Amino acid sequence: MIEATLCFPMRSRSDSAGDDTAAETANEVLLIEKRRGLGEGWYNGPGGKLEGDETPRECAVRETREEVGLEIDPADLEKAGELRFLLDGEEHTFCHVFLTTAFDGEPTASDEARPEWVDIDEVPYEQMWEDDRLWLPTVLEGKSVRGAFRFEGGEPLDEAEFVEYDLETGVSFADGD
Ligand SMILES: COc1nc(N)nc2c1ncn2[C@H]1C[C@H](O)[C@@H](COP(=O)(O)OP(=O)(O)OP(=O)(O)O)O1
Numbered sequence: 295m296i297e298a299t300l301c302f303p304m305r306s307r308s309d310s311a312g313d314d315t316a317a318e319t320a321n322e323v324l325l326i327e328k329r330r331g332l333g334e335g336w337y338n339g340p341g342g343k344l345e346g347d348e349t350p351r352e353c354a355v356r357e358t359r360e361e362v363g364l365e366i367d368p369a370d371l372e373k374a375g376e377l378r379f380l381l382d383g384e385e386h387t388f389c390h391v392f393l394t395t396a397f398d399g400e401p402t403a404s405d406e407a408r409p410e411w412v413d414i415d416e417v418p419y420e421q422m423w424e425d426d427r428l429w430l431p432t433v434l435e436g437k438s439v440r441g442a443f444r445f446e447g448g449e450p451l452d453e454a455e456f457v458e459y460d461l462e463t464g465v466s467f468a469d470g471d
Pocket residue numbers: 298299300330331332333338339340341342343344379387389423425426451
Protein backbone atom coordinates (compact mmCIF):
# COMPACT_ATOMS: atom_id res chain seq x y z
CA MET A 295 0.00 0.00 0.00
CA ILE A 296 1.18 3.50 -0.84
CA GLU A 297 1.39 6.05 1.99
CA ALA A 298 1.03 9.62 0.76
CA THR A 299 0.21 13.16 1.84
CA LEU A 300 -1.77 16.17 0.73
CA CYS A 301 -1.06 19.66 2.06
CA PHE A 302 -3.42 22.63 1.70
CA PRO A 303 -1.82 26.01 2.47
CA MET A 304 -4.50 28.60 3.23
CA ARG A 305 -4.52 32.39 3.52
CA SER A 306 -6.95 35.24 3.93
CA ARG A 307 -7.49 37.07 0.66
CA SER A 308 -5.63 40.18 1.75
CA ASP A 309 -2.51 38.28 2.89
CA SER A 310 0.57 38.34 0.71
CA ALA A 311 2.36 35.76 2.90
CA GLY A 312 1.50 33.07 5.43
CA ASP A 313 0.24 34.15 8.84
CA ASP A 314 -0.55 31.68 11.57
CA THR A 315 -3.12 34.04 13.08
CA ALA A 316 -5.22 33.76 9.90
CA ALA A 317 -6.65 30.30 10.61
CA GLU A 318 -10.17 31.45 11.31
CA THR A 319 -10.41 33.90 8.42
CA ALA A 320 -8.59 31.99 5.69
CA ASN A 321 -10.68 32.08 2.56
CA GLU A 322 -8.23 31.00 -0.12
CA VAL A 323 -6.53 27.65 -0.59
CA LEU A 324 -3.43 26.90 -2.64
CA LEU A 325 -4.16 24.21 -5.20
CA ILE A 326 -1.86 22.79 -7.83
CA GLU A 327 -2.61 21.76 -11.36
CA LYS A 328 -0.75 18.46 -11.50
CA ARG A 329 1.61 18.35 -14.46
CA ARG A 330 2.68 14.69 -14.33
CA GLY A 331 2.05 11.34 -12.67
CA LEU A 332 -1.10 10.22 -10.89
CA GLY A 333 -3.91 12.74 -11.36
CA GLU A 334 -2.09 14.60 -14.17
CA GLY A 335 -4.15 17.53 -15.45
CA TRP A 336 -6.35 17.68 -12.34
CA TYR A 337 -6.29 20.13 -9.45
CA ASN A 338 -5.18 18.84 -6.05
CA GLY A 339 -3.19 19.95 -3.03
CA PRO A 340 0.60 19.70 -3.11
CA GLY A 341 1.67 16.28 -1.90
CA GLY A 342 3.04 12.90 -2.81
CA LYS A 343 4.35 9.60 -1.56
CA LEU A 344 6.40 9.13 1.63
CA GLU A 345 10.08 8.43 0.95
CA GLY A 346 12.45 6.37 3.12
CA ASP A 347 11.66 6.65 6.81
CA GLU A 348 10.16 10.14 6.70
CA THR A 349 7.04 10.93 8.70
CA PRO A 350 3.84 12.16 7.01
CA ARG A 351 4.57 15.72 8.22
CA GLU A 352 8.11 15.58 6.80
CA CYS A 353 6.70 14.28 3.52
CA ALA A 354 4.09 17.06 3.32
CA VAL A 355 6.78 19.69 3.99
CA ARG A 356 9.17 18.20 1.39
CA GLU A 357 6.52 17.73 -1.29
CA THR A 358 5.18 21.28 -0.82
CA ARG A 359 8.72 22.65 -1.11
CA GLU A 360 9.51 20.54 -4.20
CA GLU A 361 6.22 21.21 -5.98
CA VAL A 362 5.53 24.88 -5.23
CA GLY A 363 8.56 26.23 -3.35
CA LEU A 364 6.85 27.08 -0.02
CA GLU A 365 8.73 26.46 3.24
CA ILE A 366 6.68 25.09 6.14
CA ASP A 367 7.66 24.17 9.68
CA PRO A 368 6.28 20.64 10.29
CA ALA A 369 4.87 21.86 13.63
CA ASP A 370 2.69 24.35 11.73
CA LEU A 371 0.84 21.61 9.86
CA GLU A 372 -2.61 20.83 11.22
CA LYS A 373 -3.68 17.24 10.61
CA ALA A 374 -7.07 17.44 8.93
CA GLY A 375 -7.74 14.03 7.44
CA GLU A 376 -6.95 10.39 6.89
CA LEU A 377 -8.21 8.94 3.62
CA ARG A 378 -8.09 5.32 2.49
CA PHE A 379 -8.36 4.75 -1.24
CA LEU A 380 -9.28 1.17 -2.17
CA LEU A 381 -8.97 -0.24 -5.67
CA ASP A 382 -10.87 -3.44 -6.52
CA GLY A 383 -11.25 -4.23 -2.81
CA GLU A 384 -7.55 -3.86 -2.01
CA GLU A 385 -5.93 -1.08 0.02
CA HIS A 386 -4.25 1.16 -2.58
CA THR A 387 -3.25 4.44 -0.90
CA PHE A 388 -3.43 5.81 2.65
CA CYS A 389 -3.34 9.58 2.50
CA HIS A 390 -2.66 12.03 5.36
CA VAL A 391 -4.23 15.45 4.80
CA PHE A 392 -2.79 18.62 6.35
CA LEU A 393 -3.76 22.30 6.43
CA THR A 394 -1.53 25.23 7.24
CA THR A 395 -1.78 29.01 7.35
CA ALA A 396 1.91 29.43 8.25
CA PHE A 397 4.45 29.24 5.44
CA ASP A 398 7.27 31.25 3.89
CA GLY A 399 7.77 32.14 0.25
CA GLU A 400 5.65 32.68 -2.81
CA PRO A 401 4.14 29.74 -4.69
CA THR A 402 6.25 28.98 -7.76
CA ALA A 403 5.59 26.54 -10.58
CA SER A 404 7.71 23.41 -10.94
CA ASP A 405 7.94 20.51 -13.40
CA GLU A 406 5.31 18.73 -11.28
CA ALA A 407 2.84 21.47 -10.44
CA ARG A 408 1.35 24.84 -11.35
CA PRO A 409 0.14 26.55 -8.15
CA GLU A 410 -2.98 28.71 -7.98
CA TRP A 411 -4.70 30.48 -5.07
CA VAL A 412 -8.42 29.66 -5.22
CA ASP A 413 -11.33 31.06 -3.20
CA ILE A 414 -12.62 28.25 -0.96
CA ASP A 415 -16.10 28.82 -2.44
CA GLU A 416 -14.76 28.39 -5.99
CA VAL A 417 -12.75 25.17 -5.72
CA PRO A 418 -12.91 23.52 -9.19
CA TYR A 419 -14.27 20.15 -8.05
CA GLU A 420 -15.21 19.25 -11.63
CA GLN A 421 -11.46 19.22 -12.44
CA MET A 422 -10.43 17.19 -9.38
CA TRP A 423 -10.51 13.62 -8.12
CA GLU A 424 -14.17 12.60 -7.77
CA ASP A 425 -13.83 11.95 -4.04
CA ASP A 426 -12.57 15.48 -3.29
CA ARG A 427 -16.01 17.11 -3.36
CA LEU A 428 -17.06 14.74 -0.57
CA TRP A 429 -14.37 15.59 1.99
CA LEU A 430 -12.43 18.71 0.96
CA PRO A 431 -15.24 21.24 1.71
CA THR A 432 -15.40 19.89 5.28
CA VAL A 433 -11.61 20.13 5.66
CA LEU A 434 -11.61 23.70 4.32
CA GLU A 435 -14.22 24.58 6.96
CA GLY A 436 -11.68 23.47 9.58
CA LYS A 437 -13.25 20.12 10.46
CA SER A 438 -11.33 16.85 10.47
CA VAL A 439 -12.31 13.84 8.37
CA ARG A 440 -11.60 10.13 8.16
CA GLY A 441 -12.84 8.36 5.05
CA ALA A 442 -12.66 5.31 2.83
CA PHE A 443 -13.24 5.66 -0.91
CA ARG A 444 -13.70 2.64 -3.15
CA PHE A 445 -12.70 2.52 -6.81
CA GLU A 446 -13.07 -0.31 -9.34
CA GLY A 447 -11.59 -1.10 -12.72
CA GLY A 448 -7.90 -1.75 -12.20
CA GLU A 449 -4.80 0.41 -12.41
CA PRO A 450 -4.15 3.23 -12.81
CA LEU A 451 -6.27 4.60 -9.97
CA ASP A 452 -7.01 7.82 -11.84
CA GLU A 453 -8.74 5.83 -14.60
CA ALA A 454 -10.77 3.62 -12.24
CA GLU A 455 -14.44 4.21 -11.47
CA PHE A 456 -15.37 5.75 -8.09
CA VAL A 457 -18.10 3.56 -6.60
CA GLU A 458 -18.77 4.30 -2.92
CA TYR A 459 -17.47 5.83 0.27
CA ASP A 460 -17.73 6.08 4.05
CA LEU A 461 -16.91 9.37 5.77
CA GLU A 462 -16.72 10.49 9.40
CA THR A 463 -16.22 14.12 10.43
CA GLY A 464 -14.95 15.64 13.67
CA VAL A 465 -12.49 12.81 14.26
CA SER A 466 -9.23 12.90 16.21
CA PHE A 467 -5.84 11.52 15.18
CA ALA A 468 -3.01 9.78 17.01
CA ASP A 469 -0.26 12.10 18.32
CA GLY A 470 2.74 12.55 16.07
CA ASP A 471 1.03 11.97 12.72
C1 LIG B 1 -8.18 8.62 -5.11
O1 LIG B 1 -8.40 9.97 -4.80
C2 LIG B 1 -7.42 10.85 -4.55
N1 LIG B 1 -7.83 12.09 -4.28
C3 LIG B 1 -6.94 13.05 -4.04
N2 LIG B 1 -7.38 14.31 -3.76
N3 LIG B 1 -5.60 12.87 -4.05
C4 LIG B 1 -5.20 11.64 -4.32
C5 LIG B 1 -6.05 10.58 -4.58
N4 LIG B 1 -5.28 9.47 -4.80
C6 LIG B 1 -4.01 9.84 -4.68
N5 LIG B 1 -3.97 11.15 -4.37
C7 LIG B 1 -2.81 12.00 -4.14
C8 LIG B 1 -1.84 11.47 -3.15
C9 LIG B 1 -0.58 12.18 -3.59
O2 LIG B 1 -0.50 13.47 -3.00
C10 LIG B 1 -0.76 12.34 -5.09
C11 LIG B 1 -0.04 11.31 -5.91
O3 LIG B 1 1.25 11.63 -5.83
P1 LIG B 1 2.33 11.03 -6.84
O4 LIG B 1 2.01 9.62 -7.18
O5 LIG B 1 2.52 11.98 -7.95
O6 LIG B 1 3.51 11.04 -5.83
P2 LIG B 1 4.92 11.71 -5.91
O7 LIG B 1 5.67 11.19 -4.74
O8 LIG B 1 4.81 13.20 -6.03
O9 LIG B 1 5.40 11.12 -7.28
P3 LIG B 1 6.81 10.97 -7.96
O10 LIG B 1 7.11 9.51 -7.85
O11 LIG B 1 6.57 11.44 -9.38
O12 LIG B 1 7.78 11.86 -7.21
O13 LIG B 1 -2.14 12.16 -5.35
